[in-house]
Amino acid sequence: MGGRSRLRSLLRETAGERCEWIGCAEAGTEMAHLHSVGMGGRESADCLENVAWMCFRHARMTDGLFTSWPDFKQAHDQLFGRGWEERIPMGRWAFERAERLAEHVKRRRET
Ligand SMILES: [Zn+2]
Numbered sequence: 001m002g003g004r005s006r007l008r009s010l011l012r013e014t015a016g017e018r019c020e021w022i023g024c025a026e027a028g029t030e031m032a033h034l035h036s037v038g039m040g041g042r043e044s045a046d047c048l049e050n051v052a053w054m055c056f057r058h059a060r061m062t063d064g065l066f067t068s069w070p071d072f073k074q075a076h077d078q079l080f081g082r083g084w085e086e087r088i089p090m091g092r093w094a095f096e097r098a099e100r101l102a103e104h105v106k107r108r109r110e111t
Pocket residue numbers: 019020021024025026054055056057058
C-alpha cells in the first residue's frame with residue numbers, strides 16, 4: 001500500500017464518518033489536503049495534520065474550487081464568521097482557510 005492510501009486509511013479511522021468542514025453534517029467521501037500539495041506532490045503535505053476527511057463539495061472548496069459565489073461565501077462564513085471577505089485579503093484566502101481548518105480538525109480529533 002502506498003503512502004497516500006495508507007494516509008487515507010489512517011484519516012478515515014481518525015476523522016470518523018462525517019465531513020470535517022466546520023458546521024457540515026454530510027458524510028465524508030474523500031481526503032482533501034489543507035495546504036495544497038502543489039505540482040509534483042510535496043512529501044511534507046502528506047501528513048495527518050494537513051489532510052481532512054470531507055464531502056465532495058467541501059473537498060473541492062478546500063482546493064479553492066466552487067460553483068457559485070454564494071455557495072463559496074456561505075461555506076467560508078462557517079469558517080471565519082460573516083464579513084471575512086472584507087477582512088481577509090483575497091491573496092490570503094487559501095492560506096487562512098488551510099490554517100483555520102487545520103486548527104479545527106486538530107481540536108475536533110482530540111475530543
Ligand atoms: Zn462537508
